[in-house]
Amino acid sequence: MARSGRISPDGTAGQTAARLIANVVVPFRVLLWRPEVDEDVEDISVAGLMKARRTTAVLTEGVVPMSGTLYETDFYAWANEQAALLRAGKLSLADIENIAEEIESMGRTEQRELESRLTVLLLHLLKWRFQPTHRGGSWEATIRVQRRDLARHIDRNPSLKPKIPDATSYAYENARIEASAETGFAEAIFPAECPWSFDQIMDGAFWPDQP
Known part of the structure; x- marks a missing residue:
């Protein structure tokens, strides 16, 4: 195992x-x-x-x-x-069996990193959109860094690209839960599904300004 x-x-x-x-x-x-x-x-x-x-x-x-x-x-x-x-x-x-399992586990780790970084990015995009009075340098830096790191991660693992839609959907659900907890807003306030395309999420010029 x-x-x-x-x-x-x-x-x-x-x-x-x-x-x-x-x-x-x-x-x-x-x-x-x-x-x-x-x-x-x-x-x-x-x-x-x-x-x-x-x-x-x-x-x-x-x-x-x-x-x-x-x-x-x-x-x-x-x-x-x-x-x-x-x-x-x-x-x-x-120990071929365990070596093989470790290699497979490392592949799963790369996908978990994709989902984890997407969760952080989407969480901050939600907070940026729904808490405009709380916007600041820290949120902006987190969004910019996560976009850079996600782009680098995908560039280094191009076989993850087909998994992006599923990863984004999964990450958004987590981000929605965390956004509710951090803002104090009911989950129903946030869209049930991710309101942005992956291209928008990754676009350095995109900042969701309208609630």
Whole structure:
């Protein structure tokens, strides 16, 4: 079972996910891409992974992996053990099932970040529209930053684009609930469905001025 809870409170992926990419996912992809590498081949500039793989083959010789136990009790140690096994080409000793689940979990984390950032952005757009007397630099900065970060996130994960309509709908429902709690207005005050297109939501020149 994939471990959960690796997304930080502001909606960004945590350091553990980044470490997993560097230590497990990337070498795993390299291993599948080219299982045999000639010793004379130069460093292929994937952070020296292939060189590290040859070196680690010696370091892991005779080592019995403790994957099943480590995955549940010490994720950091598990990730490093799996990286060493994959770089050494010891695919048969790697914890393939849990590696696969972690990769899938990371994909779900990217979608959760999309939904989380959309929620924050839509919440502030609702407050901007329905509480004009409370508008200020803080709200404006949050809207601008979330638009920038969302654009960057989608640019880095283009396969998320087909999920934008569903993510926007889900995020708006959450934003509506939070807007009611933060403003003290009844939920019925806010539109039942998102009143703006995704293009409007992301448009730096768009500021909903009319209640």
